[in-house]
Amino acid sequence: MMKYLKSFNKFEALTISLTDDPEDKVAKEEINKTEKYLKDYSVVRAEIDNAFLSIKDNENLNAKISEISKKNAGNPLIDEYVKVSALQRRVKDAQEELSSYSDEIFRAKEEAKELARSKSDAATIQAKTKMVTDIEKKQAEKKTDIDILKKEVLDAEKKMKDQMEKMKKDSADNMANL
Numbered sequence: 324m325m326k327y328l329k330s331f332n333k334f335e336a337l338t339i340s341l342t343d344d345p346e347d348k349v350a351k352e353e354i355n356k357t358e359k360y361l362k363d364y365s366v367v368r369a370e371i372d373n374a375f376l377s378i379k380d381n382e383n384l385n386a387k388i389s390e391i392s393k394k395n396a397g398n399p400l401i402d403e404y405v406k407v408s409a410l411q412r413r414v415k416d417a418q419e420e421l422s423s424y425s426d427e428i429f430r431a432k433e434e435a436k437e438l439a440r441s442k443s444d445a446a447t448i449q450a451k452t453k454m455v456t457d458i459e460k461k462q463a464e465k466k467t468d469i470d471i472l473k474k475e476v477l478d479a480e481k482k483m484k485d486q487m488e489k490m491k492k493d494s495a496d497n498m499a500n501l
Contacts, residue, residue, distance in 0.1 A: 337501075338351075339355075350498075353497050354494050357490045357493065360399070360400055360490065361400070363400075364400040367401050371405060371408055372408065374387045375409075400486065403486060417469045417472060424458055424462040428462065
């Protein structure tokens with residue numbers, strides 16, 4: 324997302340005077356607000372990334388994100404970035420869970436082979452085989468969930484990029500109308 328922010332032509336904060344026409348006043352306010360949103364976003368983004376990377380407990384994470392959001396209330400870029408980060412975290416958690424399924428499958432298959440070698444009763448071997456099948460089913464479902472989450476991440480990132488581009492265009496239009 325930063326590459327889109329870097330391509331934004333920075334405007335100096337425009338001074339709003341009492342003699343400005345109402346349209347000019349609104350245009351300057353919008354330009355200044357957009358500039359503030361972009362500056363705040365570039366600073367707060369690192370804080371959001373740090374929170375999502377370092378805080379493992381969801382309750383503490385939600386409290387930290389809530390604190391960040393309150394400090395930057397109304398900034399749509401920060402709100403969208405929080406959504407993107409939350410989706411990315413869900414993907415990461417799902418991938419870790421998927422990895423644990425692979426480990427479980429490997430162990431269960433090894434146990435089933437050992438049971439077969441030791442000529443254990445058929446019910447025990449069948450139960451272990453069913454366990455492998457059940458884990459493989461969960462694994463397939465988790466892969467589908469991950470694919471859906473990844474699509475949601477891409478959609479959210481696109482929405483954020485489009486929002487930044489719209490803000491850039493609107494500011495340029497407002498500047499041109501001054």
